[in-house]
Amino acid sequence: ELKVEQNPLFLSMQEGKNYTIYCNYSTTSDRLYWYRQDPGKSLESLFVLLSNGAVKQEGRLMASLDTKARLSTLHITAAVHDLSATYFCAVAYSNYQLIWGAGTKLIIKP
């Protein structure tokens, strides 16, 4: 059974700082997704990672995937308040089903 663990589950940081969110998963998978969710809002797709060593960047966010270590990271560079949200990783369990982490609630203080 595939299990997905994120850490930390809660992160409070100052603007301008760098930090990394980690996503570990327990069995082999060929796809990993990162999503963002604002309070009371829907889930917004950020990145799709499909292969070992994949790295994708969008603005201050960069995601990477190490399939051998079963680890993905979401790195935040020079955080700004607008990045405050809950970030989820989701790992493909089958062609259709994703197993989700519990989410990392990120609060960025001005």
Next chain:
Amino acid sequence: DTGVSQDPRHKITKRGQNVTFRCDPISEHNRLYWYRQTLGQGPEFLTYFQNEAQLEKSRLLSNRFSAERPKGSFSTLEIQRTEQGDSAMYLCASSLQGSSTEAFFGQGTRLTVV
């Protein structure tokens, strides 16, 4: 608005009542998913449709839950004899054919069973 649309946004019901939610996916998307999310948790997979065919259903899904997607367009999720444990956000998502494509989510229906 060409995103995924869900209706209603909120539903309060008494225990034991039946409820039905609707999801209208992005029009060209042939894949449709239902998820459930409780506070402080990630979404939990419920079921999946490809066009009108329901191809996968979570083992965790009680037989009180049923979903349909007639004609491969909109979908409905019905919960019969609701229980307090059914209180959650029910999310619908759709995607294009292809295992690597990301899913686009609706705003969700928040169900409260009292």
